[in-house]
Amino acid sequence: MTASYDAAAVAALSERQVSWQDKALPPAFWGRTVADVLADKPRLSNLPTPLLTLSAPGLQHNVATLARWCAEHGVELAPHGKTTMAPALWASQLDAGAWAITLANGFQLGVARTYGVSRVMIANSVISPLQLRWIADELAADEAFEVLVWADSVRTVELLEAARSEYVGPGARRLDVLVEVGGAGGRTGARDAATAHAVGEAIAQSSTLRLAGVAGYEGAIAHGADEAGLEHVRAYLRDLAAVHSGFEDLYDADVVPVVSAGGSAYFEQVAQVLGPLGETGARVVLRSGAYIAHDDGYYRDVSPLGATPRTDGDRLVPAMHGWIRITSQPEPGLAIFDAGKRDLPFDEGLPEPQLLRPRSAEEPVRTLEGMTVTKLNDQHGFLHFEGDGALVIGDELRVGLSHPCTAFDKWGLIPVIDDPDADDPVVVDLVRTFF
The missing domain is CATH 2.40.37.20 (D-serine dehydratase-like domain)
Incomplete structure (x- = not known):
């Protein structure tokens, strides 16, 4: 929805x-x-x-183009709002069918809540007790509000649990957490399947958190569109999918697990590798952000719908x-x-x-x-x-x-x-x- x-x-x-x-x-x-x-x-x-x-026509074209592309390829879109930090542009993306807005930190979440965004993914670990308390208050005050955060270590889960367990009561809504999977040479994210599984187990065993899926950022793995770089991205995405599959017994029965990746440079690879997980009950979510404005430089050259397209659809x-x-x-x-x-x-x-x-x-x-x-x-x-x-x-x-x-x-x-x-x-x- x-x-x-x-x-x-x-x-x-x-x-x-x-x-x-x-x-x-x-x-x-x-x-x-x-x-x-x-x-x-x-x-x-x-x-x-x-x-x-x-x-104006460029923004309208780009918003409609990626919304249509996602619908045709069976994936959801949670555009990364940190690109624009413009609620009016977020509104255009949500009007076009975006599942959520992605953000990077607590301040940006505050902007989203000020403008009533009902579902937000924070593509980062949120470990500040002050921010976690505020998020808990927002969840308690608005039953329609949903937020997902990331964790890439057991230590992160321990900090989340400690901050929340001291503040929320036993009947409070649990905080949805995605296990972040990384890759060698990348940014954050668990670097191997054993670490990722340990993080998932820690979330599942906590009292105030809920394991909601897996996520990662393939844009930190490659920086070009040559075949070697694309295969590097695909290999990373296959690892991410494997982590999700390993969580089958850890997900609550009522959870529709989120499997999320995909900036504006390799979203066609994400749909290719992760898209089939949608047929097994997962929700595959892209987080592309730069596409709304595109550019005459980096994204023109590397985007799947740029000057040298790698997928079907309008440029x-x-x-x-x-x-x-x-x-x-x-x-x-x-x-x-x-x-x-x-x-x-x-x-x-x-x-x-x-x-x-x-x-x-x-x-x-x-x-x-x-x-x-x-x-x-x-x-x-x-x-x-x-x-x-x-x-x-x-x-x-x-x-x-x-x-x-x-x-x-x-x-x-x-x-x-x-x-x-x-x-x-x-x-x-x-x-x-x-x-």
Whole structure:
């Protein structure tokens, strides 16, 4: 069953005033509500640079595409909300049929509860007694609320049990826990089947916890789409499936065990290897997050629905872009622009120059070629190009970006535009993030 959310709370975001804290908007908009700003149908030319924007048709396409793909391949989707930390975008994913929203920590869970998300997976161990007490209170106050957390060691289970047993009564709802399976060279997760089984047994024997399945993250196992890397991912997923199978006698009779993996890079491998477990009573859940914005870099190259697709279905499209302004040309072939590491992602590839915005009303948008961003400082970027007159101070450019997860966190309010290829796109929404 699809998770729900508080539609009224999400809608109320449009009544929040914008201010000097919202760097995407100029002073002329400060003090007005989001709804009032949008009522005037501002255009991209009304906004300052540097800027991050989202594409309305791109977001809609990507949300619908992966929802449809999951339905056709017999898996559920719990999108990783830490990518955007935007309740309005979570709402669009839940409206499209998402089973839950995945998050990474207690703070993010607090945002989800504020906006009424009814089912959350925390893809992490939660061992802070303060956070565990708050989660216990939330479970007690709302029978419809569900939360799943991870554990990869017996010690983690002992900490969970100790914190909860001192706080909740004997009749309290148990906390659902997934055993996290890892792999050599990966991140967290039990590194072998014996350890994973011991963790599962410890959960099953506890008084305040319930064994709810297994989970892991294959994106920490490989970092490319060559066949050797894909086989490495598949081998890891087979190990994860084997751990789940070993828990058959540990699951409570009323539990539908969750088997979860799948970021935005290898979800077709997850469906291939883990999907058949759905026929044996498990719920196979993907946690893809970056797909909603996709990109013009890492995910374009590695996504199963990217530039080189590895599965059936529509391709994802880049739905985020940066907008920059040339502020200096101190040397031939070098232009400095007004965006840096504080504004645009850089950890999975530097921005790619794409379009030159019209210099006058009589000029169209121009495609850029032969230009390369070579470096970002905190607030400046370095763009190299060939030829004289290709760029002048004051030019505005659109750049493609790589890695949504480190793009959204730089912007508290993100304009959504109707057509990123237009001469002067219309702003059709303003998305609030909470990082």
